[in-house]
Amino acid sequence: MTAPLLEVQDLTKAFGRVVAARKLNFEIRAGELTSVIGPNGAGKSTLINILSGSVSADEGRIFLQGREITHLPTHRRVRLGLCRSFQVVNVFPELTVFENVQIPVLALVGRARHVLRSLSREPGVADRAMEVLERVNLAGQAHSPASELSHGDQRLLEVGIALAVRPKLLFLDEPTAGMNPVERSEILESIRRLSASGETTFVIVEHDMDVVFALSDRVIVLHLGDIICDGEPNVVKEDEQVRECYLGEEVEE
């Protein structure tokens, strides 16, 4: 049997007396669209920060395809196939849309260190960058500065930047935050399409549960640093504990 895509063992992290992760153990399997949900303060952001290398864990180990990555810096994890997007727009604002995806493409093909060769002569880089832009439907705006895109398009661009490094595992941190309903359904459709194409396994971290239940194969519920439920969406929906600590607040609204 092959190793799972991501394996987390006894992951613990506390900020002072606030426990953000308490001996978390779980696996993420390739091709399974997984969502991590939980009320505010459940430890979702911390978890994503630890897994992607921005924050180090107090205890525990992380394996990507059987290889330990617990102590690797961010850029090494990205090279091994683990990438993320951010809750707030996080692109290169003054660069063009095209240049935005050119940067990760250059990193992927190992040409980022070319100091004296003109960028326009790097073989295949332009094609690959356009290919990525087509996947996120931004090819038409390739030459405008990223800061001139609409909010929704900037979010899409960010997914594009993350996809350009061809990750095996991609965390999306609240991908629909701050979006209008049209943009929201567009980006969800994009995620579904990209996930179905099979190259990348998506993990969505969300506060908004409507997003999650429609889309996911599996849902993990975090609460105060603990996993309180883990399973298929309809199972999670019926779970007593989840309703109590999380769904309840939504229902009462």
Added chain:
Amino acid sequence: MGRYLPHLIVGLLGLVFVAIGLFAGRFVLYLTMRVMLLSIFALGYNLLLGRTGLLSFGHGAFYAAGSYGMALFYLHVSSDPLLGIIAGLALAAFTALIIGFFCVRHTEIYFAMLTLAFGMMVFSLIWNLRDITGGDDGLVGIGRGPLLGFSIAKDSQYYFLVLFCFALTVWLIHRIRSSAFGLILAGIRENPQRTSFAGLSVKGYRLAAFVISAVFAGLAGSLGAMLESNTDPFSAHWTHSAEPVLVSLIGGLQTFSGPIAGSVIFVVLRETIERFTQNWMLWFGMILLVIIMGFRGGAMGAPERLLRRIVRKSREEGAS
């Protein structure tokens, strides 16, 4: 026609520089060399400030490393100017590698303060190691041996070595700015976090930019030592480190030619004002204030934008 406008401008400027070398008097010759040295210093420096977004207040140390490396090599090993320059560059790169290793872990004000501290450490080393560096006198009596068989002893001859190094710097900086590496540096300026999530080591690239900019500072320093035939401990002082910062600001941080235009303005203004008043700093400061606040994007910001638009338009016309 329009698309060749940049080539035309570069060609004309080249002719002007050559003409100065052939026909100008000693004072103009000397001043032009000072402009070119400051340009080399600032062009390299702006790769770090304008491109990578790192504000260093310690690059005087690398200029001094170039000067002293060159001078020590001349005094103790050989009078060959080419080898002397290489010795200067090597010392500058080595110093930058060590200092940069500690500095690139930090950004913004912390980075600026660390570079300032390291720069002043280099200054006090030079000041105190009297046996090696000559202390406050500096190293004196640096001559210029023949370069590949040609004499460069006279200023009118030496001018062309400086011009060659200046042209080489312009060409190299242009290539770096349009390379993959140059785009990555811009990415780091815009968003270091996103850059590391593109799978790139931000520290590594910052260090590379730091060392490259220091090598250009070292080139300016070693050429400066030969021009003045001595070295100056104050070239490592923070007041000297501030020069490329000012020059880049005057010319425009986000421009290619800004450091050159800034150097011309800086050197010429200072020379002119110094003739009229002792308090040149006061007048100089006020004029700088006007330039920096009056021209957003620096003196070359608007002209470069205009030039780019002309080139783009004529390309589009050519394509259609």
